[in-house]
Amino acid sequence: MNLHSLLEHSRANGPGTRAVLWMQGCGLSCPGCFNPGLKDKKDGTWISTSKALNRVLSIKGITGVSISGGEPTEQLPALLWLLTQLKSKTDLSILLFSGRTIEQITAMHGGRELVSLLDVLIDGPFDLAETNPPGVWPSSAGQKIHLLSDRYTLMDFSLLPDMEVVITKEGEVMQTGLWGALPLNPVNYD
Numbered sequence: 001m002n003l004h005s006l007l008e009h010s011r012a013n014g015p016g017t018r019a020v021l022w023m024q025g026c027g028l029s030c031p032g033c034f035n036p037g038l039k040d041k042k043d044g045t046w047i048s049t050s051k052a053l054n055r056v057l058s059i060k061g062i063t064g065v066s067i068s069g070g071e072p073t074e075q076l077p078a079l080l081w082l083l084t085q086l087k088s089k090t091d092l093s094i095l096l097f098s099g100r101t102i103e104q105i106t107a108m109h110g111g112r113e114l115v116s117l118l119d120v121l122i123d124g125p126f127d128l129a130e131t132n133p134p135g136v137w138p139s140s141a142g143q144k145i146h147l148l149s150d151r152y153t154l155m156d157f158s159l160l161p162d163m164e165v166v167i168t169k170e171g172e173v174m175q176t177g178l179w180g181a182l183p184l185n186p187v188n189y190d
Helices: 049-057 072-089 102-107 111-116
Strands: 002-010 018-023 064-069 093-097 120-123 144-147 163-167 173-177
Touching: 002 049, 002 163, 002 173, 018 049, 018 072, 049 072, 064 072, 072 093, 072 111, 102 111, 102 120
Parallel strands: 018 064, 064 093, 093 120
Antiparallel strands: 002 018, 120 144, 163 173
């Protein structure tokens, strides 16, 4: 799978303390793209799905995993394998951000299986011209929160920080969240 970066502990990318994986590559061209640096499929770091899984499994103190991008559904086979393994080996919640709608995802080969693995889907294109006020999830009016399990309620999204700045153990500075930018540099996965 092609990843841009991984953040071990985030409180601004969904309820609880979450690991966040930003997948590299997107062909959607959403107006006012939130993460334009993640469009090019030639960038990022290619790692095996088993290495990505082991990396997430090694993180202590998380309650869930958030997958963002780029566009995660453009790497659907790898994503399905990773999420299936996470569901079978852990009790971590899974949240996915996608520029595609739930209808578009379920129409894809493997899309219904993907949706069945999620606790939360934030779907729809991010449009910078139609952003919600700071603190309102999701950050763009064209996006929707789909609660796909009984693990969370919409109230769980009302108390999240808008943004966070994190210094990783490698010394890299990352700004992330609803109104934050992406990690400043790709993270080494070794």
